[in-house]
Amino acid sequence: MTATGRTLSTTAVPSRRRRRPLLHYVRRGILYLVVALGGAVSMVPFGWAFLSSGKAPNEIVNYPPTFWPQENLFVENYRQIWVEAPFLLWIRNSAIVTSLTLIGAIASASVVAYSFARFEFPGRNAWFFLMLSTMMLPGEVTLIPSYLIFKTLGWVDSFKPLIVPAWFGGGAFNIFLLRQFYMTIPRDLDEAAEIDGANPLTVFLKVLLPLTKPAIATAAALGFISSWNNFMGPLIYLNNPDRFTAVLGLRYFMQGTTSAQLSAGPPKDHLLMAASIVVALPCLTLFFVAQKYFVQGIVTTGLKG
Numbered sequence: 001m002t003a004t005g006r007t008l009s010t011t012a013v014p015s016r017r018r019r020r021p022l023l024h025y026v027r028r029g030i031l032y033l034v035v036a037l038g039g040a041v042s043m044v045p046f047g048w049a050f051l052s053s054g055k056a057p058n059e060i061v062n063y064p065p066t067f068w069p070q071e072n073l074f075v076e077n078y079r080q081i082w083v084e085a086p087f088l089l090w091i092r093n094s095a096i097v098t099s100l101t102l103i104g105a106i107a108s109a110s111v112v113a114y115s116f117a118r119f120e121f122p123g124r125n126a127w128f129f130l131m132l133s134t135m136m137l138p139g140e141v142t143l144i145p146s147y148l149i150f151k152t153l154g155w156v157d158s159f160k161p162l163i164v165p166a167w168f169g170g171g172a173f174n175i176f177l178l179r180q181f182y183m184t185i186p187r188d189l190d191e192a193a194e195i196d197g198a199n200p201l202t203v204f205l206k207v208l209l210p211l212t213k214p215a216i217a218t219a220a221a222l223g224f225i226s227s228w229n230n231f232m233g234p235l236i237y238l239n240n241p242d243r244f245t246a247v248l249g250l251r252y253f254m255q256g257t258t259s260a261q262l263s264a265g266p267p268k269d270h271l272l273m274a275a276s277i278v279v280a281l282p283c284l285t286l287f288f289v290a291q292k293y294f295v296q297g298i299v300t301t302g303l304k305g
Contacts, residue, residue, distance in 0.1 A: 046280070053077055053274035060269045077274045081253070087275065089242065090249035097159050097234075097245060098227040101166040105223050106216060109170025109178055114204050116175070117182035118190065128179070135172045139232075147236060161237040162230070174219045181215035182208060221290050225283050246279045 051067065052060050054074035059066060081087050116128050150161040169175065185208060193203045209216075234248040241249075253272035 046277075049273045050277055053270060053277055055270050057268065057270050060273075073270070077270050078278070081271050081275045081278065084271070085249065085252050085275075086242070087246070087249060087278075090244050090246040091278075093159075093243060094228055094245040094247070097162050098224060100159075100163045101227045102220060102223050104163065104167035105170035105174055106220055107170070108167055109174035109219065110209065110212070110216070111204075112169055113175045113178035113182055114208065116179045118187075118200070118203075118208075131169075131172050132176060135176075143232075143236070150237065156237055157239045157243065158237070159243070162227075162233050166227075170219075171223075174223065177219055178212060178215050181212050185211055217290055221286060224286055228279075228283060246275075250275055250279065 051069060054069040054072060054077060055066075056069075056071050056073055059070055116124065146161070146165075147156075150156055153160075155161050155164075189207050189211075190203050193207050198206065229247055230245070231247045234245045238244055238248065241252075250272060253268050253275050
């Protein structure tokens, strides 16, 4: 090979190497742009609700609609939602229901998932797939039977129908998520603990459970959002306004703020928007605080069978 040929061959490789990173960055840039646009579009309803929460009652129904409030009533509107309705009481009720539901769901799902992941018993896989099949069952199918059971028990108009079911299994998705995470943990850790005299309960509490923080954080975040935003359950089981959750209490701002106005009161959409922003803040705050564990739990869960 001549000197010229060697020169061409040695300069061609760096040229190709320079082209690959450029194409890679272009693709990544396009991907980030698409994701950013998607995120911006998804934030439009939230942004519109926030701006509407600072408008006057007559301005919010004007057509064509105004983007920015003509009168800055943010402070007044957010003050009124606490004055005209027992909104603080409803938020406290939501906090109680969500906290107890979350504790029960995570505790029971962790135990059930540990059983499916580590114990050998007849029909284990069949029972696991049967449990997974319940995820395809719409909640409306069990709505009437559940209501009749809770009515017979005398639990209607209390928090029990919203809390107690979470303590029995914690939900099929939580069991699946935690079980898959347990399956990725080597059994050598269990065996080492058993050699030191640990029983299955000790292995679960001292060895496996501390290693499942990402999966537990993921299940907790999803469970918090689901329980906090639950509307159908409180609507069916809660009749006394003093027991309403925050999400259920939002309907008061649609038709009035007192029981006498509930059916004939004037719409107060500006207060509804302000109350909706307050109700959404805990979920948004939780996601931004726990997003590290949330993403880590989704990535590391795996699909090991």
